[in-house]
Amino acid sequence: EIVMTQSPATLSVSPGERATLSCRVSQSVSSNLAWYQQKPGQAPRLLIYDASTRATGIPARFSGSGSGTEFTLTISSLQSEDFAVYYCQQYNNWPPLTFGGGTNVEIK
Amino acid sequence: EVQLVESGGGLVQPGGSLRLSCAASGFTFSSYAMTWVRQAPGKGLEWVSGISGSGDNTFHADSVKGRFTTSRDNSKNTLYLQMNSLRAEDTAVYYCAKDRDRGLSLNFDYWGQGTLVTVSS
Numbered sequence: 001e002i003v004m005t006q007s008p009a010t011l012s013v014s015p016g017e018r019a020t021l022s023c024r025v026s027q028s029v030s031s032n033l034a035w036y037q038q039k040p041g042q043a044p045r046l047l048i049y050d051a052s053t054r055a056t057g058i059p060a061r062f063s064g065s066g067s068g069t070e071f072t073l074t075i076s077s078l079q080s081e082d083f084a085v086y087y088c089q090q091y092n093n094w095p096p097l098t099f100g101g102g103t104n105v106e107i108k
Numbered sequence: 109e110v111q112l113v114e115s116g117g118g119l120v121q122p123g124g125s126l127r128l129s130c131a132a133s134g135f136t137f138s139s140y141a142m143t144w145v146r147q148a149p150g151k152g153l154e155w156v157s158g159i160s161g162s163g164d165n166t167f168h169a170d171s172v173k174g175r176f177t178t179s180r181d182n183s184k185n186t187l188y189l190q191m192n193s194l195r196a197e198d199t200a201v202y203y204c205a206k207d208r209d210r211g212l213s214l215n216f217d218y219w220g221q222g223t224l225v226t227v228s229s
Binding site: 094095 | 154170
């Protein structure tokens with residue numbers, strides 16, 4: 001089973017600042033990686049798929065990069081609605097599909 | 109508008125059974141693979157199972173294999189998760205989600221609101 005490690009566990013950022021989230025994978029998943037945002041009490045929302053393609057309706061301030069075993073989600077200028085938990089998910093080697101443990105982006 | 113509405117959650121004793129349903133609308137249900145993902149209280153996301161658009165192929169996480177069965181009724185636009193031999197560690201919010209692409213992308217663009225399953229005596 002592929003293990004996904006997200007860092008940091010918590011990221012404290014001021015509104016307007018840049019946030020950089022990391023996802024490391026135990027073996028190469030090529031570009032078969034997605035990012036989701038989840039707010040309290042809500043379902044996850046797809047942000048990025050294929051490592052760098054924004055999903056429909058996702059603002060341009062969200063960008064994804066990386067391939068193989070190291071991936072990054074960047075939020076260029078944090079808005080109030082961006083404070084949430086972010087998860088990466090690989091879909092290269094399955095079953096099972098696997099998720100990272102999440103990064104909580106909180107207001108500094 | 110795509111909508112996914114889960115139902116069937118509740119309190120069940122260890123060893124008991126429950127069937128979750130996910131009613132879909134707003135898209136051609138039979139053309140898309142579907143998945144179940146769960147989230148234990150205060151924890152992260154865990155993939156539970158997936159099913160092809162036709163229903164011919166199903167896949168389950170090792171943690172539920174042999175206890176959970178995933179199925180779909182394309183005539184009713186409904187996805188199911190039959191959960192047997194439930195354990196305390198199955199306590200979670202269960203989400204159904206739609207595959208983003210007809211060609212099986214294995215990433216999920218629409219999710220239901222979730223239904224809570226609590227396994228406790």
